[in-house]
Amino acid sequence: MPHFIDIKVSNKIGDVYSNIHLSLVEIESKSIGICLPAIEDNKPGNVIRLIGAESTLVKFLISFSRFITPSMELTDIEPAPPSPVHAVVTRVSPKFSMVRLHRLIKRGTIKASDIPAYKKQIMEEELEHRQYPFLKTKSLSTNKLYVRRIHHAIKMKPKEGEFDVFGMSVDGATIPVFDIQS
Structure with missing residues (x-):
C-alpha cells in the first residue's frame, strides 16, 4: 500500500519543489511520485504531495529535513486512502x-x-x-529560473512503474488521487 506526505507551503512553492528534487536525487529515488492536490484555476496551489513506499518516504524525510523551514507544514507519513482514481503526473x-x-x-x-x-x-x-499549472524552479547547474508545467492525466486503473528525480512518471506509473486531509 502506498503512503504519502503532504508539504504545505505558505510561499515560494517552486523553491520547495527544487529542494524536493535535491532530496530525491540524494536518495536516488525512482519510486516516489509527486502531485499538486490543491490545483485551482491552473495554479499549483500550496501543497506538494509525495507518494511512495513508507520506507522510501522515511529516507526522503531524513534528506529533506535540512530544507524544512517555519513556512512549511509537513504531515506525518500516512497510508494513502483507497482511491478509485489515479493519475499519471508528467512534465509538459x-x-x-x-x-x-x-x-x-x-x-x-x-x-x-x-x-x-x-x-x-x-x-x-x-x-x-x-x-x-506550473512551478518556477531554479537550475542548480545554470542558476537560471525555468518553468516546469505539470500535467495530471486521470486514469481509472493504477499502474506500477518508476518516477524520475523530479517525482514525474517515467513509464506511465500512476499515483492515487485523493483530497487533502485536514
Whole structure:
C-alpha cells in the first residue's frame, strides 16, 4: 500500500519543489511520485504531495529535513486512502522555445525564412500550455529560473512503474488521487 506526505507551503512553492528534487536525487529515488492536490484555476496551489513506499518516504524525510523551514507544514507519513482514481503526473515539455531557436540559428540549421514560422509555433504552444499549472524552479547547474508545467492525466486503473528525480512518471506509473486531509 502506498503512503504519502503532504508539504504545505505558505510561499515560494517552486523553491520547495527544487529542494524536493535535491532530496530525491540524494536518495536516488525512482519510486516516489509527486502531485499538486490543491490545483485551482491552473495554479499549483500550496501543497506538494509525495507518494511512495513508507520506507522510501522515511529516507526522503531524513534528506529533506535540512530544507524544512517555519513556512512549511509537513504531515506525518500516512497510508494513502483507497482511491478509485489515479493519475499519471508528467512534465509538459515544450517542443518549441526561444532557447531552441537560438541554438538552431547558432548551428545554422534553420533558414532565416523559417524563423517567423518557428516564433509563431512558440507563441501557439505557449498559449496551449497555459492550461497546465506550473512551478518556477531554479537550475542548480545554470542558476537560471525555468518553468516546469505539470500535467495530471486521470486514469481509472493504477499502474506500477518508476518516477524520475523530479517525482514525474517515467513509464506511465500512476499515483492515487485523493483530497487533502485536514
